[in-house]
Amino acid sequence: MIEETIDRIEPLDEKAMKFAKERQDFLTKPKDSLGILEKLSIQVTGITRNPMPKIRDKVIITMAGDHGVVEEDVSAFPKEVTLQMVDNFIHGGAAINVLARHIGARVIIVDIGVAIDIKPHKNVINKKVGYGTKNIARGAAMSYDEAIRSVEAGIEVLEEEIKKGVDIVGIGDMGIGNTTASSAIVAAVTGERVERVTGRGTGINDAMYDNKIRVIKKALEVNSPDGKDPLDVLAKVGGFEIGGLAGVVLGAAAHGIPVVMDGFVSAAGGLLATELAPLAKKYIIASHNSVEIGHNILLKRMGLRPLLDLNMRLGEGTGAALGIGIVEASVKILTEMATFEDAGVSKAISDEV
Amino acid sequence: MIEETIDRIEPLDEKAMKFAKERQDFLTKPKDSLGILEKLSIQVTGITRNPMPKIRDKVIITMAGDHGVVEEDVSAFPKEVTLQMVDNFIHGGAAINVLARHIGARVIIVDIGVAIDIKPHKNVINKKVGYGTKNIARGAAMSYDEAIRSVEAGIEVLEEEIKKGVDIVGIGDMGIGNTTASSAIVAAVTGERVERVTGRGTGINDAMYDNKIRVIKKALEVNSPDGKDPLDVLAKVGGFEIGGLAGVVLGAAAHGIPVVMDGFVSAAGGLLATELAPLAKKYIIASHNSVEIGHNILLKRMGLRPLLDLNMRLGEGTGAALGIGIVEASVKILTEMATFEDAGVSKAISDEV
Numbered sequence: 001m002i003e004e005t006i007d008r009i010e011p012l013d014e015k016a017m018k019f020a021k022e023r024q025d026f027l028t029k030p031k032d033s034l035g036i037l038e039k040l041s042i043q044v045t046g047i048t049r050n051p052m053p054k055i056r057d058k059v060i061i062t063m064a065g066d067h068g069v070v071e072e073d074v075s076a077f078p079k080e081v082t083l084q085m086v087d088n089f090i091h092g093g094a095a096i097n098v099l100a101r102h103i104g105a106r107v108i109i110v111d112i113g114v115a116i117d118i119k120p121h122k123n124v125i126n127k128k129v130g131y132g133t134k135n136i137a138r139g140a141a142m143s144y145d146e147a148i149r150s151v152e153a154g155i156e157v158l159e160e161e162i163k164k165g166v167d168i169v170g171i172g173d174m175g176i177g178n179t180t181a182s183s184a185i186v187a188a189v190t191g192e193r194v195e196r197v198t199g200r201g202t203g204i205n206d207a208m209y210d211n212k213i214r215v216i217k218k219a220l221e222v223n224s225p226d227g228k229d230p231l232d233v234l235a236k237v238g239g240f241e242i243g244g245l246a247g248v249v250l251g252a253a254a255h256g257i258p259v260v261m262d263g264f265v266s267a268a269g270g271l272l273a274t275e276l277a278p279l280a281k282k283y284i285i286a287s288h289n290s291v292e293i294g295h296n297i298l299l300k301r302m303g304l305r306p307l308l309d310l311n312m313r314l315g316e317g318t319g320a321a322l323g324i325g326i327v328e329a330s331v332k333i334l335t336e337m338a339t340f341e342d343a344g345v346s347k348a349i350s351d352e353v
Numbered sequence: 354m355i356e357e358t359i360d361r362i363e364p365l366d367e368k369a370m371k372f373a374k375e376r377q378d379f380l381t382k383p384k385d386s387l388g389i390l391e392k393l394s395i396q397v398t399g400i401t402r403n404p405m406p407k408i409r410d411k412v413i414i415t416m417a418g419d420h421g422v423v424e425e426d427v428s429a430f431p432k433e434v435t436l437q438m439v440d441n442f443i444h445g446g447a448a449i450n451v452l453a454r455h456i457g458a459r460v461i462i463v464d465i466g467v468a469i470d471i472k473p474h475k476n477v478i479n480k481k482v483g484y485g486t487k488n489i490a491r492g493a494a495m496s497y498d499e500a501i502r503s504v505e506a507g508i509e510v511l512e513e514e515i516k517k518g519v520d521i522v523g524i525g526d527m528g529i530g531n532t533t534a535s536s537a538i539v540a541a542v543t544g545e546r547v548e549r550v551t552g553r554g555t556g557i558n559d560a561m562y563d564n565k566i567r568v569i570k571k572a573l574e575v576n577s578p579d580g581k582d583p584l585d586v587l588a589k590v591g592g593f594e595i596g597g598l599a600g601v602v603l604g605a606a607a608h609g610i611p612v613v614m615d616g617f618v619s620a621a622g623g624l625l626a627t628e629l630a631p632l633a634k635k636y637i638i639a640s641h642n643s644v645e646i647g648h649n650i651l652l653k654r655m656g657l658r659p660l661l662d663l664n665m666r667l668g669e670g671t672g673a674a675l676g677i678g679i680v681e682a683s684v685k686i687l688t689e690m691a692t693f694e695d696a697g698v699s700k701a702i703s704d705e706v
Contacts, residue, residue, distance in 0.1 A: 027448075028438065028441050028446060028447055028448070029667050030429065030430070030555035030556045030666070030667065031555070031556060033665065033666050033667040034448065034665055034667055034671070035644065035663050035664025035665045035666070036663040036665070037663060037665065037666050041480060043522055072386050076383065076701040077383070077700075077701055078699050080699055081698060081699050084596055084696065084697060084698040087696070087697070087700060088696040090357065091691070091696070092381075093381060093383055093690060093691025094690065094691065094696075095380075095381075095387065095686060095690055097687050098682075098686055098690050099448050099682055099685070099686070101685070101689075102678075102681065102682045102685055121654060142600050152655050156649065157602055159591045188558075196522060200700065202386065203383045203384060203385070203386070203701065204381035231368065234546065237436075282702060292390065306659075307663070308386050308660075308661065309662070310386055310387075310389040310390060310660070310679075311388025311389050312386065312388045312389070312390065313382065313383070313388070314382050314386040314387055318387070321682075322679065323683075325455075325674065325678055326663075328455065329451075329452055329455045329674075329678075330674060331452055332451050332452070332454075333452070335447055336451045336454075337446060337447065337451050338441055338444070338446025338447065342446060343437065343440070343441040343444070343446050343447075344437060344440070344649070345434060345437040345438060345441055345529050346430065346431050346433055346434050347430075347435060348429040348430055350554065
């Protein structure tokens with residue numbers, strides 16, 4: 001299923017992008033004066049293969065999973081918080097609920113690996129691959145099969161949502177301990193030093209931070225993930241929600257849907273997806289630059305420039321929600337503005353502009 | 354009237370901000386994890402003197418005026434474009450209309466100094482102080498009285514809108530030639546070298562750029578504006594719309610309304626306002642960092658950090674519209690998220706977080 005999805009990913013539609021670029025230059029504004037908004041709108045036409053795209057159905061997929069490595073004291077919050085926050089998501093009280101309502105998006109909560117069963121609820125999708133990962137400081141997070149299943153689960157969730165309508169998708173994460181797994185993934189794939197790609201997650205003190213780095217180094221030693229095999233990396237030091245988010249990215253790319261990445265954990269999922277399918281990169285829009293130090297390094301490596309830099313580090317898809325608002329604005333500029341001809345406005349005097 | 358308005362401006366409400374800061378720390382997220390969004394929401398409570406503010410009525414005030422200095426070939430577009438763009442605004446086809454609709458704001462177009470009469474239309478407010486400024490390379494842009502009138506007109510427009518409801522106001526500009534006036538204002542007030550505060554406006558080539566710098570230097574020489582007297586600077590080298598925007602800023606500060614600044618021209622208005630009333634600074638939110646090189650220098654001097662950096666340089670209030678979307682999101686975070694107690698979520702284990 002992963003192979004099939006990857007095979008469906010095509011380069012962006014050059015024809016749609018050429019149309020959009022030309023149209024941008026005819027709109028009633030100085031050429032290029034909306035900067036990144038113009039580029040974004042052009043990218044969206046290439047992704048959707050539609051020169052005049054509409055963004056109506058906005059979806060944020062937030063994947064939740066637990067991490068066995070929490071027993072190594074790598075997080076400021078207890079493990080129970082993953083489940084408690086899923087409950088908070090279900091009842092609409094979390095930051096992602098607020099920001100999704102703000103931009104008119106629906107939030108899809110996916111239990112892909114929470115440590116205990118969640119009572120069935122219309123607002124949460126059960127795609128449980130396991131009851132939390134194992135402690136990566138002592139062995140593999142999950143089996144290779146479970147790694148495959150978690151990516152497949154992500155593809156499935158996206159494809160089920162497509163039936164209801166998805167014009168743009170944001171990805172988000174919830175999982176106490178998941179910045180530890182993400183740093184391990186990034187170090188394994190990129191070869192960067194652990195210190196360079198490890199931050200303070202939900203907010204830990206210096207002693208816990210030093211411990212977190214030791215734990216990640218130990219996880220890499222104990223597991224020796226093969227940086228050339230993204231699924232091996234996911235299995236050895238990853239997380240169910242990170243695999244799931246990689247699946248959403250692959251599915252979005254395969255179906256021509258723009259995918260707006262959130263912060264560091266989402267980017268770790270995005271990294272796995274683009275290592276599996278480099279063409280998927282063009283379908284990703286980086287919403288913001290997280291406070292997590294590894295995020296910026298990762299974005300640079302992926303060749304992505306984040307839209308926002310608001311000192312955020314929450315996850316859940318919160319940055320993605322704000323990013324979707326900007327992407328939607330960019331598409332409206334392309335499709336709703338008057339041209340010079342429509343509006344009877346004189347063009348620039350000189351050719352240089 | 355200007356004096357009276359300035360006298361009404363008070364420091365931000367510390368009590369409301371203290372409440373908001375405390376509430377932010379009880380919301381279901383790691384402390385400070387929403388970064389700038391948290392700070393913004395706290396600022397808005399201080400501005401509005403309301404610990405739980407609502408942003409419902411969003412207004413963008415776009416002031417239009419012409420500039421006699423256009424006869425010195427400082428712009429890529431002909432003078433007629435100011436009027437043509439006002440017509441475009443009226444009919445909803447400009448970028449500011451699109452972005453205002455996107456965020457659910459109403460756009461108020463003000464003719465404060467367009468060179469010819471505009472046919473009365475429900476979408477445009479007539480506050481004409483003059484038929485375009487005079488050529489600043491040859492003498493004063495306007496009389497001192499007209500400078501006062503333009504600031505007063507801005508205050509009046511805002512106060513008229515308050516009757517209909519204004520929870521937040523964005524400011525924007527339209528005026529071919531107005532980056533030339535803005536650079537002259539900034540150089541006069543800050544003492545910065547003209548080269549450091551002059552950009553390419555709507556997009557001019559190297560030769561026109563060199564000419565623009567020469568023209569601004571000449572305007573400063575010919576007029577010798579008194580950098581300590583903002584109204585003298587406005588009269589000598591300013592523009593009607595720039596004075597009007599300064600008035601909107603003063604009015605917003607006096608009435609406890611957050612004012613979201615757009616790009617370079619709006620910031621020139623903001624600078625005049627805060628030189629007249631330093632307390633007004635706390636009421637301003639800088640939406641974005643314009644491509645115009647003088648903008649960044651100005652924001653630093655005003656102690657403002659822009660929310661966005663999207664390579665935009667259009668004006669009209671386009672950056673302000675996007676900024677308002679972010680401010681609204683920040684306030685919803687403060688007022689709509691569940692607390693740890695509400696949601697039954699465990700707080701952090703360690704005190705450090």
